[in-house]
Amino acid sequence: MLYVYALVDARPGPPSAEGAGHHGAALCVVARGSVAAVCSRHERIDVAAEPDHLWRHEHVAERLMERHAVLPVRFGTTVTDEAALAAVLDEREDEFSDAFERVRGRVELAVRVLWTAPATDIEPPPGATGPGQAYLRGLIAARDAASAIAESIHAGLAAHAADARHEVSITPRLLLSSAYLVDRGDVGMFLEAVEDVSRSHPGAELLCTGPWPAHTFARPLGELR
Amino acid sequence: MSTARALGPSRLATSEVTLVELVDRLVDKGVVLHGDITLAVADIDLIYVGLRALISSVSSLERNE
Numbered sequence: 001m002l003y004v005y006a007l008v009d010a011r012p013g014p015p016s017a018e019g020a021g022h023h024g025a026a027l028c029v030v031a032r033g034s035v036a037a038v039c040s041r042h043e044r045i046d047v048a049a050e051p052d053h054l055w056r057h058e059h060v061a062e063r064l065m066e067r068h069a070v071l072p073v074r075f076g077t078t079v080t081d082e083a084a085l086a087a088v089l090d091e092r093e094d095e096f097s098d099a100f101e102r103v104r105g106r107v108e109l110a111v112r113v114l115w116t117a118p119a120t121d122i123e124p125p126p127g128a129t130g131p132g133q134a135y136l137r138g139l140i141a142a143r144d145a146a147s148a149i150a151e152s153i154h155a156g157l158a159a160h161a162a163d164a165r166h167e168v169s170i171t172p173r174l175l176l177s178s179a180y181l182v183d184r185g186d187v188g189m190f191l192e193a194v195e196d197v198s199r200s201h202p203g204a205e206l207l208c209t210g211p212w213p214a215h216t217f218a219r220p221l222g223e224l225r
Numbered sequence: 226m227s228t229a230r231a232l233g234p235s236r237l238a239t240s241e242v243t244l245v246e247l248v249d250r251l252v253d254k255g256v257v258l259h260g261d262i263t264l265a266v267a268d269i270d271l272i273y274v275g276l277r278a279l280i281s282s283v284s285s286l287e288r289n290e
Contacts (some may be wrong), residue, residue: 007256051244054251075251077258088258096256110246207242215250219257 002030002039002085003047004077005060006213009069009100010036019063022047022056030082032089035096037073038064039085047076061213069104071096071218099218106162106181107211109190113153113176114205115146143169150176153197153204160190165216175204179216187211 003022008015008029014036017027021040030037038060047053054075061072079085089096150168157180158164166178182190191208198206 004258049248049252051247054244054247057251058247072250072255074253074255074257079258085258099256110250112242112246209243209246212246212250215254218255 001042001045001078001080002028002037002082003042003045004037004039004073004079004085005057006038006064006073007071007089007096008036008038008064009097009104010034012068015064015068019060021060022053027060030085030089032086033093034100035089035093037085037089042078045078049075058213065107065213069100070213071099071103072213072215095220099220102163103181103214103217106183106214106217107187108214108216109161109180109182109187109208109210110212110216111157111176111178111180111194112174112207113150114173114207115149115175115203143172146172146175149201149204153201154178156197157190157193160186160193163217181214181217182211184211 003025005021005027010031011034014029014031015038017029017038019027021027022045023042025040025042028039028041030039057075058072061070064070079088147169150166153176154164154166154168157178158166161180161182163181164178166176168176170177180190187210194206194208198204
């Protein structure tokens with residue numbers, strides 16, 4: 001069977017499959033029209049989601065990203081054989097071509113914002129009629145305020161990105177989890193924007209990682225898992 | 226290779242932050258082919274439990290500092 005790491009734009013020419021995949025297996029390429037899949041061949045394969053295996057998958061995609069437009073494939077994906085893979089590539093060539101255009105020359109940067117403002121800041125707003133209600137209203141007000149801050153942080157960062165996805169107030173502590181598709185040449189500017197946000201929001205801790213291959217932008221917006 | 230930077234009141238172990246983001250990306254994002262996923266669902270659930278545990282422990286760590 002074939003384990004698939006990434007899809008690569010084959011229009012300038014299919015990628016060379018240098019390096020090794022899981023369990024030291026050589027990488028190989030299955031190319032159909034404008035789409036090439038980078039894989040490794042195995043009698044059987046069982047890859048647990050452990051850091052070493054996850055990094056192996058990621059490194060294959062990152063290396064390809066140096067020269068090609070790349071769509072990372074979800075970890076753990078296998079197909080029975082070349083014919084099965086070729087059938088998928090043929091059937092969805094248009095979708096993948098659109099996605100290559102979206103990510104070409106761009107990288108993904110991930111941001112998480114942890115909120116470090118103490119909970120004791122919650123004060124009952126005017127009009128609360130009892131301690132329980134006051135507390136609940138205070139919580140809601142604090143949550144709304146946090147959401148507004150998260151949206152503002154996101155908007156500031158998204159201004160430097162070609163595309164962005166975000167989720168606000170995931171937990172009381174995790175204020176924002178977001179991903180930005182940024183032109184390679186704009187990464188420095190984006191990181192400066194992250195530092196600016198950090199300086200202007202002393203109660204927020206910003207965790208920024210990347211540049212990643214465009215994992216989050218590999219699929220069309222709104223597509224279910 | 227992807228690198229992490231943590232800005233703000235505390236400095237987290239950036240390798241852990243990067244691993245959290247890596248797991249999130251590889252098991253939840255990326256192209257879904259009409260193929261088989263070798264991971265059992267139970268494994269994925271475990272990863273997410275681990276992810277949440279990591280994020281909450283990071284938060285409680287800060288609170289205790």
